[in-house]
Amino acid sequence: DGGITQSPKYLFRKEGQNVTLSCEQNLNHDAMYWYRQDPGQGLRLIYYSQIVNDFQKGDIAEGYSVSREKKESFPLTVTSAQKNPTAFYLCASTERGRGSSGANVLTFGAGSRLTVL
Amino acid sequence: KQEVTQIPAALSVPEGENLVLNCSFTDSAIYNLQWFRQDPGKGLTSLLLIQSSQREQTSGRLNASLDKSSGRSTLYIAASQPGDSATYLCAVLSMDSSYKLIFGSGTRLLVRP
Secondary structure, eight states, rough: OOOOOEEEEEEETTOOEEEEEEEEEOOOEEEEEEEEETSSOEEEEEEEETTTEEEEEEEEOOTEEOOOOOOOBOOOOEEESSSOOOEEEEEEEEEETTTTOSSOOOOEEEEEEEOOO | OEEEEESEEEEEEETOOOEEEEESSSSOEEEEEEEEOOOTOEEEEEEEEEEOSSEEEEEEEEEEEETTTEEEEEEEEOOOOOOOEEEEEEEEETTTTTSOOOEOOEEEEEEEE
């Protein structure tokens, strides 16, 4: 079945540690996104990538880093510089990239919950 | 800067009722608007997508409308069921946001048996 796989589902981090969240899709989608969700709030965009080897900062990129070496993969690293990393992280992808005004239904992964101890 | 607001934040209704969820956005220059469903601790599932040139979309018991000029969308759920209990989020693809979806904070729906 085609879809997006996020791992791990739950992750605990000590202060000062970097952690990497995995996002893999087999949908042949061009664009991939990382969102952060805090309780009672909507999703906020961290980073997005519309093609391989290219990515853009979203609204809350500070303390995060990404790479897009393969079309299928868009890992997110939460660095020690992120002061409040405890949150639910969601990865998503769409078929089309920049400039398209056509249908671009987002497909989401099941999410990764990060807790800082 | 585009902002998306959803009212109410939470809603509790008895089974069988028809209900309306509201979404408003500040900038009418959008490509499309989407409604998503999120179950607790899970990812989002796309329900309906309305292009900026469309007025409404329907899928089963769900009907979403779009009034771009007034910056409003509604999600109508007919004959609600306990299985409809979830958080519903709307998101706009704004023309000024470099192909980024802007999300509302969601409406948490509880359908009581």
